[in-house]
Amino acid sequence: MPRSSPPVAPDLMATLAQFCRTYQQDFLAAAQSLDLTGSHASLLCLLAEPRAMRELAESLSCDASNITLIIDRLEQRGLVERHIDPADRRVKKVVATAEGAAIAAQVHARMRGIHAALDSLTPARRRSLRDILHQLGSHPAPGTDPA
Amino acid sequence: MPRSSPPVAPDLMATLAQFCRTYQQDFLAAAQSLDLTGSHASLLCLLAEPRAMRELAESLSCDASNITLIIDRLEQRGLVERHIDPADRRVKKVVATAEGAAIAAQVHARMRGIHAALDSLTPARRRSLRDILHQLGSHPAPGTDPA
DNA sequence: TATTGTTATACTCTATAACTATA
DNA sequence: TATAGTTATAGAGTATAACAATA
Numbered sequence: 001m002p003r004s005s006p007p008v009a010p011d012l013m014a015t016l017a018q019f020c021r022t023y024q025q026d027f028l029a030a031a032q033s034l035d036l037t038g039s040h041a042s043l044l045c046l047l048a049e050p051r052a053m054r055e056l057a058e059s060l061s062c063d064a065s066n067i068t069l070i071i072d073r074l075e076q077r078g079l080v081e082r083h084i085d086p087a088d089r090r091v092k093k094v095v096a097t098a099e100g101a102a103i104a105a106q107v108h109a110r111m112r113g114i115h116a117a118l119d120s121l122t123p124a125r126r127r128s129l130r131d132i133l134h135q136l137g138s139h140p141a142p143g144t145d146p147a
Numbered sequence: 148m149p150r151s152s153p154p155v156a157p158d159l160m161a162t163l164a165q166f167c168r169t170y171q172q173d174f175l176a177a178a179q180s181l182d183l184t185g186s187h188a189s190l191l192c193l194l195a196e197p198r199a200m201r202e203l204a205e206s207l208s209c210d211a212s213n214i215t216l217i218i219d220r221l222e223q224r225g226l227v228e229r230h231i232d233p234a235d236r237r238v239k240k241v242v243a244t245a246e247g248a249a250i251a252a253q254v255h256a257r258m259r260g261i262h263a264a265l266d267s268l269t270p271a272r273r274r275s276l277r278d279i280l281h282q283l284g285s286h287p288a289p290g291t292d293p294a
Numbered sequence: 295t296a297t298t299g300t301t302a303t304a305c306t307c308t309a310t311a312a313c314t315a316t317a
Numbered sequence: 318t319a320t321a322g323t324t325a326t327a328g329a330g331t332a333t334a335a336c337a338a339t340a
Contacts, residue, residue, distance in 0.1 A: 013255050015280045023167045028208050061175050090298040090339045108160050117283045129279050130159045133166050136264040210309050237316045237321040
């Protein structure tokens, strides 16, 4: 097996993959404990700020028609509301209600596995992780290129 | 809003959530570029070593009957094979074929967004990230407790 | 004309339950 | 009897296409 890449890259990718898998498992378990599907919880957790339906579809990598149905249910449950954007009346901004925001916070709070893992780090390493992830986050997202 | 938690925790959780979302988007795009659904690609990428069907169901947080169908398709496509475990003839170990392993590697290789982000880090920070994630990974997984 | 969001439809995915084989 | 995997079925989720409203 030839190895022309820098030595850290393959190992890092594998470790990253495993971590994200663990994160997903923990997230799903937390969502289900709150009577939410993974999609519903993902959507709710995106609403720290109001977002247009189309934005949400892109973030979840799914069709816009799908978002309509998910938001329908979350709205029936009183967790989100639709507000027409005055700046462009075609757009509907989805905002979390107080209860919706509380449940979104609960999803993250109930991710016991992740919290336990993070608690095992020294404070310095936690800060280091946060800084590195923050830098990674401030990069052009894959699918969201504004042509 | 009261804040009794350590200051780094909420910020870290939010950053972590966003990173894992970006990872998922990039992973899905890479999978689709190889004519794989997200589930099929996830399963294929779990087969660095042979695994029993039941293990795979747990890793993907889905029912075992579902794994049967996914493996059926991957097998028809020549990407995996089922081998009865001699130690327990009820168990079927799923192993990736050479082509399956190559495609699994391709999935990771095609995650352009993640690679670009990682490339933006200094080598020292990449090593730091790898070490931290490695430590996080060596912790009791949430759903996999051997009661 | 292009875009946002919705509706109707068909297709796929996923879980539930019953079954076979092995332990 | 308990467990691993499969099969058949029903329910939920997802995408496609046509539509209404706004730009």
